[in-house]
Amino acid sequence: MGRRNVLIEGGSGTGKTAVCEELARRGYQAIHGDRELAYRGDPKTGEPVGNVTGLAVHDHHLWRVDKVRALVADHSEPVTFFCGGSRNVLQFIHLFDAVFVLDVDTATLIRRLDSRPEEEWGGRGRDAERDLILHLHRTRADVPAGGIAIDSTASVAYVVDEILALSDTAGNSAR
Incomplete structure (x- = not known):
């Protein structure tokens, strides 16, 4: 999608979603990878898997590599930001012109997790995920x-x- 492609990574609670939304608000092409590219798959083969539950969801959170490649190959935008995390990032990280890793201190992370609703990963009452x-x-x-x-x-x-x-x-001008 972009003549330049940028990956914004980071652990859970570091602000990837908020950054993605702000980039889009400013008119940049921003792909929310966890919503638009993610699926549950075998981390070794990439094959889709069903019925993954509990903490195993984390290890099976992959991005569709073929879709990442196709989006990177489309140069209709000056820049495209891909935001999110995946366990198979090493299969496509080389496609990006820049990679940023968001980070926060532990107190900020805990505060952000405390503000998540209980139905969200690591949200209130989901102690194993938070751990x-x-x-x-x-x-x-x-x-x-x-x-x-x-x-x-x-x-x-x-x-x-x-x-x-x-x-x-x-x-660079936004759209």
Whole structure:
């Protein structure tokens, strides 16, 4: 979709959805990967799987690699931002011109998780999921190495401004 393609990654609760929504509000092409590209699949083969429940949902959260490739190949927009996380990111990370990894301190993460409704991953009352999120936050085992770290404890507007400046797209006009 973009002549430049940017991946915005990060652990659960770091602000990927908010950043995606702010980019779209500003007129940029923003793909919410967790809504538009995700499916439950076998992390080794990529084959779709059914009836995955509990904490296993996390390990089976994949993006459709063929769709990512097709979107990256479409150069109708000056820049496209892909926002979200997937367990198969290493299969397509090389397609991106820039990769940003959102990060927050533990207190901010807990506050954000506390504000999630109970039906959302890691939301209120979902203690096992919250424990997993906090473990992954501590170990950084869930985010790709080598991305540009962005402290996303600041306002969403500030975080997006920083991403735009660092990705060299601030001067490009939105749609």
